[in-house]
Structures are given as structure tokens and as C-alpha cells.
Amino acid sequence: MPETTQIVINTSPLIALVAAWGDLIRLEPLYEKVWVPFEVCQEISRGGTSQLAVPEFDQATWLHKQATALAISPFLLNALDLGEASVIQLALDQNITTVCIDEAVGRRVARLNGLTLTGSVGILLKAKQRDPSLSVKAAIDNMLSRKIRLSETVINIALRQAGELD
Helix, strand or coil: CCCCCEEEECHHHHHHHHHHHCCCHHHHHHCCEEEECHHHHHHHHHCCCCCCCHHHHHHCCCCEECCCCCCCCHHHHHHCCHHHHHHHHHHHHHCCCEEECCCHHHHHHHHHCCCEEECHHHHHHHHHHHCCCCCHHHHHHHHHHCCCCCCHHHHHHHHHHHCCCC
């Protein structure tokens, strides 16, 4: 399988990666371009009650943040939340084959549209391949302590793949 050089990323993985690492710096070398749809930029900027990831997202000037809203297909808008729909639409519009979505329904719809998937934990594993000194376990612990939800199955698979299962 050829190396993925571009990716479109959703809100939840961006927040999860900031929770894991404290910033987005480790994401930059993993892809030539990381695209962020306008709709995702808006979701991040609103920040919710915790404002988690807002300053880190603003500082990541290397992200390809889209400045205008997308014309999103009615099917995607009816099936998904705005962020997931915009990620899939931007990938389809730009012929980008890989998206980063954590939510199950969004992943299913992305697959139905012929896209390749990764999620926040997949990004952690990719970063670990690039830099074996990184601890996936520590990153996952940080995510959990910041209220990022991960299933025990996902955690165990990730730790096994990272060679960090106790």
C-alpha cells in the first residue's frame, strides 16, 4: 500500500491528539498536507466549555485550513454531523484518499465513499513508527485523563501494535 501523503482530519481527532501530546507538532511530519475543512475550523474555534485544543490549533499554521464553507452533499449532511460530512466532502472534492475520523458512523460512511481511514489512535501509532521513543501508552493515558473516550479493545490493539502491552 503506498504511503499516504495527504489527509483530511476531523475535529475529534485534532482534540484527541492535543489531549495526547499537548500540541499538534508531532502530526506535521507525518503527512505532506493535513487538510482541515472550514466547518472543522469553526468547530475547533468555538472550543466548547473546556477550550481544549483551541490555542494549539491556532498555532498550527502549517495545517491547510480551508477559508470557505463547502457545498456538502445532502446525503452526507443527513447522515453525519457537519464536521464529519465536511471531512468526507473535502476528501472527495480534492481526490484525497485518506480521512481521519474517530466516530463509528462517520467511518462507515467514509468507507462507503471509497475512502481509507485512520483515527487519532492510528495517528499515534504512525508517530510511534516514525519515532520509536514515543510512548503510545503515555499518549493514551493523557487522552483518557482529558476525558477522551476510547474502548478497551482499541486501547489493547494499539498497545499491542506499539509493542507496549504489559
